[in-house]
Structures are given as structure tokens and as C-alpha cells.
Amino acid sequence: MNLYINGFSSITKKGMLSSLKGKIDFLNNETPLTIGRKSVYSKLHTGFGKLNPPDKLAFSAASLILDNIENLDKENTGIVLGTLSGSASTDFRYIESIKEGFPSPAYFQATLPSSPVAEVAILFKLKGPDRIFSSSNGSGIEALNGAIRLLVLNKATSVLVLFINGIDSCDSSNPLLKEVNKEPFAFGLLISTQKNETSLNFTFQSSYGGNNKKVDSEVEVAYFNKLINDLYSTGNFNTSCNNGKLIMNIQIKKES
Amino acid sequence: MSALKVVISDSGILTPFGNLESTVKNLLACKSSIKKENLFGLSIPFASFEDPKYRNISEAFSIIKKTMDLTEYNNSDTVFIYAAAKGDLSGLEGYYNYPNESIDDLPSPILDKQAEQVATLLQLQNTHRITISNACASGQIAIETAKELLETDQFKTAIVTGFDALSKFTVSGFNSLSALSHSLGARPFDESRDGLTMGECAGIAILKIDDAKENDIVIMGAGSSNDANHRTGPSRTGDGLLAAIKSSLRDANITENDIAAVKCHGTSTNYNDAMEAKALYSLFQDNCPPAASLKGALGHMSGGGSLVETLIAAEILHKRLLPPTMGLTKCGVEEPIKVSPETQAIEGNKILCLSAGFGGLNSSIILEKVS
Numbered sequence: 058m059n060l061y062i063n064g065f066s067s068i069t070k071k072g073m074l075s076s077l078k079g080k081i082d083f084l085n086n087e088t089p090l091t092i093g094r095k096s097v098y099s100k101l102h103t104g105f106g107k108l109n110p111p112d113k114l115a116f117s118a119a120s121l122i123l124d125n126i127e128n129l130d131k132e133n134t135g136i137v138l139g140t141l142s143g144s145a146s147t148d149f150r151y152i153e154s155i156k157e158g159f160p161s162p163a164y165f166q167a168t169l170p171s172s173p174v175a176e177v178a179i180l181f182k183l184k185g186p187d188r189i190f191s192s193s194n195g196s197g198i199e200a201l202n203g204a205i206r207l208l209v210l211n212k213a214t215s216v217l218v219l220f221i222n223g224i225d226s227c228d229s230s231n232p233l234l235k236e237v238n239k240e241p242f243a244f245g246l247l248i249s250t251q252k253n254e255t256s257l258n259f260t261f262q263s264s265y266g267g268n269n270k271k272v273d274s275e276v277e278v279a280y281f282n283k284l285i286n287d288l289y290s291t292g293n294f295n296t297s298c299n300n301g302k303l304i305m306n307i308q309i310k311k312e313s
Numbered sequence: 314m315s316a317l318k319v320v321i322s323d324s325g326i327l328t329p330f331g332n333l334e335s336t337v338k339n340l341l342a343c344k345s346s347i348k349k350e351n352l353f354g355l356s357i358p359f360a361s362f363e364d365p366k367y368r369n370i371s372e373a374f375s376i377i378k379k380t381m382d383l384t385e386y387n388n389s390d391t392v393f394i395y396a397a398a399k400g401d402l403s404g405l406e407g408y409y410n411y412p413n414e415s416i417d418d419l420p421s422p423i424l425d426k427q428a429e430q431v432a433t434l435l436q437l438q439n440t441h442r443i444t445i446s447n448a449c450a451s452g453q454i455a456i457e458t459a460k461e462l463l464e465t466d467q468f469k470t471a472i473v474t475g476f477d478a479l480s481k482f483t484v485s486g487f488n489s490l491s492a493l494s495h496s497l498g499a500r501p502f503d504e505s506r507d508g509l510t511m512g513e514c515a516g517i518a519i520l521k522i523d524d525a526k527e528n529d530i531v532i533m534g535a536g537s538s539n540d541a542n543h544r545t546g547p548s549r550t551g552d553g554l555l556a557a558i559k560s561s562l563r564d565a566n567i568t569e570n571d572i573a574a575v576k577c578h579g580t581s582t583n584y585n586d587a588m589e590a591k592a593l594y595s596l597f598q599d600n601c602p603p604a605a606s607l608k609g610a611l612g613h614m615s616g617g618g619s620l621v622e623t624l625i626a627a628e629i630l631h632k633r634l635l636p637p638t639m640g641l642t643k644c645g646v647e648e649p650i651k652v653s654p655e656t657q658a659i660e661g662n663k664i665l666c667l668s669a670g671f672g673g674l675n676s677s678i679i680l681e682k683v684s
Contacts, residue, residue, distance in 0.1 A: 178539045184540070
């Protein structure tokens with residue numbers, strides 16, 4: 058089965074990269090959590106400014122790939138999310154609302170690690186299978202492997218991989234998150250069985266033959282950073298990354 | 314010819330009725346664990362553990378562990394999957410209620426830390442660990458993921474665990490959405506249904522890729538989808554759930570005519586039950602097999618419940634008896650699905666298990682008893 062990369066994006070403290078919109082620098086002290094809707098999405102989205110950190114990051118990374126996309130088989134496009142801090146930021150806000158005596162339904166409905174998938178699926182009408190891997194290290198690599206599995210097993214024709222850390226700076230000192238990566242970010246990758254004129258060829262090898270050491274989250278983030286940067290600059294990428302027993306080697310090539 | 318399939322080799326659960334044997338016995342005796350209790354600031358129907366200490370994840374898995382020997386699986390051929398919507402929130406609540414006290418002994422709110430805690434307790438530290446959180450469909454999605462990993466030769470065994478417990482966090486949250494029944498308790502598919510009743514559970518399943526022998530229960534098919542409609546409400550048409558069911562039928566290489574019974578999601582909310590009936594009628598038309606929701610007896614056990622209900626479905630396939638849909642007196646959905654307040658005979662060897670979760674997540678699993 059031939060697989061292709063049909064889109065990619067990244068949002069880090071250094072700015073944004075997008076297969077659709079190119080390099081986007083942050084304006085006026087913008088951060089990954091304060092980007093404006095118009096930087097990432099061309100249509101109206103009145104709730105964008107009020108989105109909780111995980112949902113906003115996931116939606117933004119998805120928009121940088123899917124905004125106005127044509128020829129996507131949305132009925133069979135799934136989302137596989139790797140999330141480092143789950144819904145922790147939103148959990149804290151919800152529990153504060155309980156303490157104030159008014160449990161907030163607006164916060165509560167987003168207090169799930171899967172909440173970002175809901176936001177993206179609803180706005181972009183993606184109806185394929187979804188997986189949410191929630192782990193403070195390794196969830197991005199597992200998400201990538203999980204996405205490939207869905208395609209190889211013919212459960213989807215495209216999968217949007219999102220790897221995020223939806224943590225707000227005011228939460229970073231919370232002792233409940235002491236072992237969690239403190240930087241907010243989002244990476245997106247659209248992998249598909251369907252080729253278009255800008256597709257990059259995608260091949261991979263994965264096996265569960267490694268040792269049991271979970272990947273360090275900074276190493277995992279650096280891997281995704283390099284992946285998206287290489288795709289943006291040359292369209293080529295060839296590097297492996299391990300998580301626990303999972304060994305993944307990915308090759309992406311621009312057709313000459 | 315080899316018949317390698319994904320077999321449920323062993324399982325253990327903890328529900329408001331106790332272990333698997335006790336749970337199935339009570340379900341088939343038309344009992345309900347739902348009763349009005351004063352918990353977390355509300356005096357409403359709940360389906361709670363006999364002992365509240367089982368809301369601690371270690372206590373819950375310690376009791377299940379007593380009946381299962383897992384040590385032989387502590388190796389690189391095993392994947393350990395933990396499935397939960399929110400899991401054990403006692404650490405999060407403990408920190409916010411008692412901010413000056415140490416949190417070192419409290420379960421972390423980060424789900425994979427809970428996964429690590431359970432894996433350690435079960436002496437499975439040498440396995441590869443994955444944490445899945447697909448809202449209230451987490452357990453079935455974990456089973457589907459395990460099936461994928463086993464069928465693609467990545468592992469020989471999958472230990473799938475699930476846990477979700479009652480807490481002020483979740484109870485107040487569902488109440489803020491006006492989703493809870495305050496008086497009648499869960500009455501899936503009933504015309505007077507007025508909301509769900511919250512429950513809690515823990516579960517462990519050992520899945521192996523193996524030559525399936527007579528009477529083995531195998532995971533025959535699995536499929537999932539997203540409604541792409543609303544954050545908390547299901548699609549009104551049932552199309553998303555129908556798509557998940559069709560995906561699982563394709564995976565199993567069978568048709569809907571082969572299904573002998575349906576274990577519904579059946580939460581007792583107005584919209585879920587109406588949607589689910591539409592999906593089932595779209596599939597089966599006027600030939601719906603016996604169907605039941607367990608939530609009228611066990612409450613809605615959230616993401617962990619999605620695993621536990623599937624394990625109960627495996628056991629009722631052995632018994633060839635579908636439990637009643639407790640609380641049902643008069644069917645209140647438009648479509649003629651075959652739910653009943655009494656037990657129903659299962660005249661075949663395949664059961665369809667359905668789960669759905671916030672954000673439009675739908676899951677369908679088909680179990681087969683090998684004959």
C-alpha cells in the first residue's frame with residue numbers, strides 16, 4: 058500500500074509552519090496559546106478565542122492543514138491524537154468552578170483528553186475512526202504508529218495525526234504536573250492513501266522489538282519538530298524514534 | 314488450517330454487583346444495583362461499589378488481581394493497555410481540597426501515570442504500555458487497538474484494563490449538563506426516561522492471538538467512527554454509529570444477519586437512545602435481534618465500563634441469555650428494536666457490542682462464541 062503525506066503543520070514558541078500557508082511568524086507577543094483565529098483559519102469560528110488550551114492548539118494545527126482543503130474523503134478521515142498533558146489545564150479550571158459553587162458545563166464538556174478530537178472532527182466534518190493516546194511521554198510516537206495502522210488495515214483513507222501539549226503557563230507550576238513537559242505546542246500530519254499533486258511519498262518500518270525505556274518527552278518533541286521543519290524546508294525526512302519497545306523509522310520523500 | 318483469532322483468554326471485573334460471576338448472576342436475576350444515595354452533594358440514584366474504597370484504583374485492581382495470575386505475561390511479547398475516560402480523580406480532588414497536604418501518595422490525574430500504577434500493581438512492568446482515552450468508548454477502542462496489534466503480529470498477548478470511578482468532579486459535571494436522572498434512575502429506551510445514572514467499575518481482559526477452540530470467545534470484528542456533530546450530544550440520525558457497526562461487520566467478514574444479540578450503549582438519555590434505535594433499525598430493519606442495555610442495572614460506568622460491559626457480553630454469550638433492560642416498562646423510541654424488561658434467549662453465537670462517547674466517538678465490537 059502506498060502512503061502519502063498530504064499536509065503538515067507545527068505550532069511552537071518559535072512560530073508556525075504550515076503546508077498550506079508556509080511560515081507564519083508570531084505577531085505582537087503572540088504565543089502558541091494566544092494566536093488569533095485569522096492566522097490559522099479563514100472562516101468564522103466565534104468560539105475560537107474561548108477554546109481551552111488543548112482544543113485551541115489541536116484546532117489550530119489542524120486548520121493549518123485542512124483550511125479550505127479540497128478532495129479529502131472526510132467520511133473516511135480519522136484523527137489520531139497524542140496528548141502529553143491530556144485535559145489537565147481544563148480539569149483545573151473546572152475544579153475551580155466547583156469550588157466557586159458553580160460547576161461550569163462549558164469547562165466540564167472539555168475535561169477529557171479526547172476533547173480536541175471533538176473540536177477538530179466537528180469543525181472539519183471528519184467522520185473516520187479516532188484514537189486518543191494520552192501519555193506524558195510517548196503519545197506522539199504511538200499516535201503516529203496508530204495512524205499508520207488504521208491506514209494499513211483499511212479503516213481509513215486519510216488520518217490526521219495531532220501531537221499536542223495543551224498546557225497553559227499558569228498551570229506549569231502545579232505540583233500535579235511536575236513530571237509533565239511545560240511547553241505548549243502542536244504538530245499535525247495528514248497521512249493518506251490518496252495521492253494529490255503536492256503529496257510527499259511516505260514509507261515506514263515499525264516494530265515492537267526495542268527495550269522498555271519510554272522516550273524522553275523532550276526527545277519526542279524534538280523529533281516532531283525536526284520532522285515538520287524538514288518537510289517544510291526540503292520535503293525529505295529519514296529518522297527513527299523509539300518509545301518503549303516501539304521502534305519507528307520514517308522516510309518521507311519529495312517526488313523529483 | 315490455522316484459525317488464529319483474538320481470543321478472550323481470561324477476564325476479571327469489579328462492578329456495583331461485584332465480580333463477573335456475581336454481576337452476571339444478578340443481571341440475569343433481573344436485579345438492579347441502582348439506588349438513591351446521598352453522594353457528592355446530590356441525593357439521586359447512583360450505581361456505586363459496595364465498598365467506596367474501590368474508588369481508589371489500587372484497591373479496585375488488587376481485588377480483581379486475586380483471581381487472575383498475570384505474571385507469565387510480564388514480558389516483551391505483551392502490550393498493556395489502560396483505558397479510561399477520567400480514571401481515578403482522587404489525586405486531583407485531594408490536591409484541590411487539601412492543598413497543604415502531600416500529594417506523593419495520591420493517584421496522578423495524568424492517565425498514563427495511573428496506567429503505570431496499575432501495571433506495577435499487576436507486576437507487568439516489563440510490558441509495553443499504552444494509555445487510551447476515547448471518552449466513554451475508551452474500553453472498546455482499547456479492545457480494537459489490542460486486536461490490531463495482535464493481528465499484525467506486534468504482540469502475542471494484550472492485557473486490556475479499564476477503570477472509571479464516581480467522583481464529585483464527574484457527578485457535578487454531568488449534573489451541570491442536566492444529564493442525570495434525579496428521580497427514576499436510568500430507564501434505557503423507556504418512554505419516561507429522564508437521564509442517566511452514574512456507575513463505576515474496573516476490569517481486566519487477557520487477549521491472545523491463538524488457535525480458537527470450541528467455546529472460546531473471540532473478538533471477531535471491531536470498528537469505530539465519529540459523528541462530527543456535537544460535543545456532548547450524539548448525531549440525531551444515528552449515521553455515525555451505523556458507520557461504526559458496518560466497519561465492524563466488514564472487519565468480521567459477516568453481515569448483520571449473523572448477529573444474534575445486541576448489547577446496546579443505551580444510556581437512558583433522550584437523544585442517545587433515540588439515535589441508537591435509529592442506527593439499529595437502519596441496519597436490521599424489522600429483523601432486529603434481541604437487544605439490551607445494561608445501564609438500567611449497572612449505571613453508566615464511563616470509559617472503563619465500555620471494557621467491562623464487553624466482558625459481561627462475553628459471559629452472557631456463554632449463558633445464551635441476554636439480561637433484561639432494567640427500568641424499561643414501555644418502549645419510548647420510534648423504531649421497533651427488540652429491547653425487553655425480561656431476559657431473552659440468544660439463538661446464535663455472535664453478539665454486537667456498542668459504545669459511544671462525548672465528542673461523537675462511536676465504537677462497535679462483535680464477539681463470537683466459537684462453535
